[in-house]
Amino acid sequence: MEARGGVELELFYDAYPRLESEFQAALDESLQPRGPELLYELVGDLGLPRGASVLDLGCGEGKHSLQLAERFGFAVRGIDPVPRHIELAQSAVFAAASANAQLVKLVRFELGSAEAIPLGDASVDLVWCRDVLLHVAALAQAYAECRRVLRDDGRMLVYQSFGTERLEPREADWLWRTMRVVPASTDPARTEAAIAGAGLRVEKRIELRSEWGERAEEDDGGGTRRLLRAARLLRAPERYISRFGQPTYDIMVGDALWHIYRMIGKLSPRVYVLKRLPEAGDN
Numbered sequence: 001m002e003a004r005g006g007v008e009l010e011l012f013y014d015a016y017p018r019l020e021s022e023f024q025a026a027l028d029e030s031l032q033p034r035g036p037e038l039l040y041e042l043v044g045d046l047g048l049p050r051g052a053s054v055l056d057l058g059c060g061e062g063k064h065s066l067q068l069a070e071r072f073g074f075a076v077r078g079i080d081p082v083p084r085h086i087e088l089a090q091s092a093v094f095a096a097a098s099a100n101a102q103l104v105k106l107v108r109f110e111l112g113s114a115e116a117i118p119l120g121d122a123s124v125d126l127v128w129c130r131d132v133l134l135h136v137a138a139l140a141q142a143y144a145e146c147r148r149v150l151r152d153d154g155r156m157l158v159y160q161s162f163g164t165e166r167l168e169p170r171e172a173d174w175l176w177r178t179m180r181v182v183p184a185s186t187d188p189a190r191t192e193a194a195i196a197g198a199g200l201r202v203e204k205r206i207e208l209r210s211e212w213g214e215r216a217e218e219d220d221g222g223g224t225r226r227l228l229r230a231a232r233l234l235r236a237p238e239r240y241i242s243r244f245g246q247p248t249y250d251i252m253v254g255d256a257l258w259h260i261y262r263m264i265g266k267l268s269p270r271v272y273v274l275k276r277l278p279e280a281g282d283n
C-alpha cells in the first residue's frame with residue numbers, strides 16, 4: 001500500500017495496529033526495577049560490624065548518615081562544604097535522637113570537601129559517596145583523598161549519574177551549567193581513570209539506567225509528577241519566574257528534566273563498589 005506522496009503505510013496502519021494492544025499489555029508489566037534501597041543492600045553485603053567507621057562524603061542534609069547509623073550501627077562522620085547542610089544535618093540528628101538516643105553518639109557532621117577530607121589517614125572502613133562527584137572537578141584528588149582515609153581493605157560506595165550518547169550537546173551544556181555539574185566529571189572513562197590512579201579497584205559496577213525512575217513511578221507516580229511539573233514550568237515560565245526568580249526557576253526546570261532525561265536514557269546513574277588496594281596504582 002503506497003500513498004500518493006510515496007510513503008509506505010502498510011506497516012504503520014496495518015501490521016503495527018494488529019500488534020499494538022498486545023505490545024502495550026507487555027509494556028504494562030513491570031521489569032522489576034531496583035530502587036535506592038539497593039545502596040543499603042550493597043552496604044549490608046560488605047558485612048561490616050556495628051561500630052565500623054563510615055564517612056558520608058557530601059552528606060547534604062544528613063539523611064543517609066542517619067540511615068547508616070540506624071540500620072547498621074555505624075559510627076558515621078558526614079562532611080559537606082555547604083554550611084546550611086551541616087546545620088540541617090545536625091538538627092536532623094537531634095530530632096532523630098528523641099526516638100534513638102544512640103544517634104547523637106554515632107553521627108557527627110562537619111564542614112569539609114572531597115578534595116581535602118578532614119580525617120586522618122587509614123581511619124575509615126567505608127566511604128559512602130552518593131550523588132556528589134558530579135560537582136567535583138578534581139576527581140583524581142578526591143579519589144586519592146578517599147583512599148588516604150580508608151583502612152586496608154576499606155571500601156568505597158559511589159553513586160553517580162553520567163551523560164549518555166542520547167544526551168544532545170545543547171541539552172548537556174544547559175543541564176550541566178544549571179545543575180552546577182562539572183562537564184568533564186560526567187565522563188565515566190575519566191571517573192574510572194581517577195579510581196584506578198588513586199589505587200582503588202572496581203569490585204562492582206552497576207549500570208542503573210532508568211531503574212530508580214521506574215521504581216518511583218511504579219511505587220507512587222513520582223516520575224509522572226516531575227513530568228507534569230516540567231510541562232507547567234515550560235508552558236508558563238513567567239508565572240513562576242515572577243514569583244521565585246529566574247535562577248530558582250532554572251534549577252527547578254533542571255531538576256525536573258534530570259529525572260525525565262534519566263527515564264529516557266539521556267542520563268544513566270552507576271554504582272561502584274571500590275576496594276582500597278595496598279599500593280596506589282597497583283591494579
Ligand SMILES: C[S@@+](CC[C@H](N)C(=O)[O-])C[C@H]1O[C@@H](n2cnc3c(N)ncnc32)[C@H](O)[C@@H]1O
Nearest residue numbers: 058059060080081082113114130131132135136
Ligand atoms: C545532590 S546532593 C547529595 C546529598 C547526599 N549525598 C544525598 O545523597 O542525599 C550533592 C551534595 O554534594 C555536596 N558537594 C558539592 N561539592 C562537594 C565537594 N567538593 N566535596 C564534598 N561534597 C560536595 C553538596 O553540598 C551537596 O550536599
